[in-house]
Amino acid sequence: MTTTTGVWLIGARGSVAVTSVVGALALRAGLAEPLGCVTELPELAGPGVPGLGALVFGGHDISDLTLDKKVESLVAAGVLPARAAGAVGGELAAVQGELRPVPVADTQLEVAGLIAADIEDFRRRRGLERVVVVNVSSTEPAVEPHPAHQSLALLDEALAGRERVLPPSSLYAYAAFLARCSYVDFTPSTGARLPALVELAARQGLPYAGHDGKTGETLVKSVLAPMFAMRHLRVRTWSGTNLLGGGDGANLADPAANAAKAGSKQRVLAETLGYQPQGSSHIEYVDDIGDFKTAWDLITFSGFLGVSMRMEFSWHGCDSALAAPLILDLARLTAGAHAAGRSGPLTELAFFFKDPLGDVPHALPDQWAALVAFVRGLHAAS
Numbered sequence: 001m002t003t004t005t006g007v008w009l010i011g012a013r014g015s016v017a018v019t020s021v022v023g024a025l026a027l028r029a030g031l032a033e034p035l036g037c038v039t040e041l042p043e044l045a046g047p048g049v050p051g052l053g054a055l056v057f058g059g060h061d062i063s064d065l066t067l068d069k070k071v072e073s074l075v076a077a078g079v080l081p082a083r084a085a086g087a088v089g090g091e092l093a094a095v096q097g098e099l100r101p102v103p104v105a106d107t108q109l110e111v112a113g114l115i116a117a118d119i120e121d122f123r124r125r126r127g128l129e130r131v132v133v134v135n136v137s138s139t140e141p142a143v144e145p146h147p148a149h150q151s152l153a154l155l156d157e158a159l160a161g162r163e164r165v166l167p168p169s170s171l172y173a174y175a176a177f178l179a180r181c182s183y184v185d186f187t188p189s190t191g192a193r194l195p196a197l198v199e200l201a202a203r204q205g206l207p208y209a210g211h212d213g214k215t216g217e218t219l220v221k222s223v224l225a226p227m228f229a230m231r232h233l234r235v236r237t238w239s240g241t242n243l244l245g246g247g248d249g250a251n252l253a254d255p256a257a258n259a260a261k262a263g264s265k266q267r268v269l270a271e272t273l274g275y276q277p278q279g280s281s282h283i284e285y286v287d288d289i290g291d292f293k294t295a296w297d298l299i300t301f302s303g304f305l306g307v308s309m310r311m312e313f314s315w316h317g318c319d320s321a322l323a324a325p326l327i328l329d330l331a332r333l334t335a336g337a338h339a340a341g342r343s344g345p346l347t348e349l350a351f352f353f354k355d356p357l358g359d360v361p362h363a364l365p366d367q368w369a370a371l372v373a374f375v376r377g378l379h380a381a382s
Helices: 015-028 067-076 082-087 089-096 108-126 152-159 168-178 195-204 217-230 246-251 255-273 319-339 347-352 364-381
Strands: 005-010 055-061 099-101 130-135 182-185 207-210 234-244 281-285 292-302 308-318
Touching (some): 005 168, 015 067, 015 089, 055 319, 082 089, 108 130, 130 319, 168 182, 168 195, 182 319, 217 292, 217 364, 234 255, 319 347, 347 364
Parallel strands (some): 005 055, 130 182, 234 281
Antiparallel strands (some): 292 308
């Protein structure tokens, strides 16, 4: 697929978005290997998804921090290599010109219209075949149910009033669908998971994917939990402590946002094991570790004749460097699905998410098999 594809980032000046953009530009220039990009593996590479060189970036953000200043901070934090960041400065300046402030208006319907207009202007000026809207903004608290969430007619009517009936992630999904764009939610926020938005996506014939990118502790859980299940070992408890710095960690200091994130981290266990072991995932903000994160997990389990055993593991990684290649993968795969005529939830992309859409397996090997079959279908259709 050689057509040019737009990637419209919600939270475009944040660490994950900027690392994604700099990474794409560096890979395009041959400055690094595409490590972490699963679409570059032989099993997935092919004509059914746009190449890295076909991606054009733009986006919205509430911040007015310039991209070069953000890159400076990410280089200083050890997230971005200085050589690669310096080499793509000119191209990064062009991306800076495609970023817009979040629109404001009296009603959410007007805001959605302004968001859609920004995206459509981006598509028109850059001559893009299609645009994928990707949410990499801060985690929101779980949404309170509202009657307008249940049908598109009720939602359209409610959005025209002064009441704020949609959280930001869902308003962006609404605007993306209005602009005839696919939508990916990399956060635990509500996004497109409302009946009215499912109805709108179906009406527009658009695919969407989500949610909550699987980059660290939960990725390990999705590998280890099937091991216990397949060996018929009874997991009694599984508890974890996650330490996060940076903007994501600061946002998760809010108890409501923290609860939304922690809930998605535990679901993989019940889905894979067939029962919910005792324990929970605790998330704590530690400013000093910056854009890095550390997780410690303790697992207790019973084996033959009820013998008690335990396993512990730790995970230390750079959140943005783990997430950024997945953003590029998801943008490419969702664009490929849109080009192939797919609409509705892309359940085959569960491989990338902690709490994926649809009734899907949560074991990573099963998700990988579904992903490979999905991408082969895209290649066959191209």
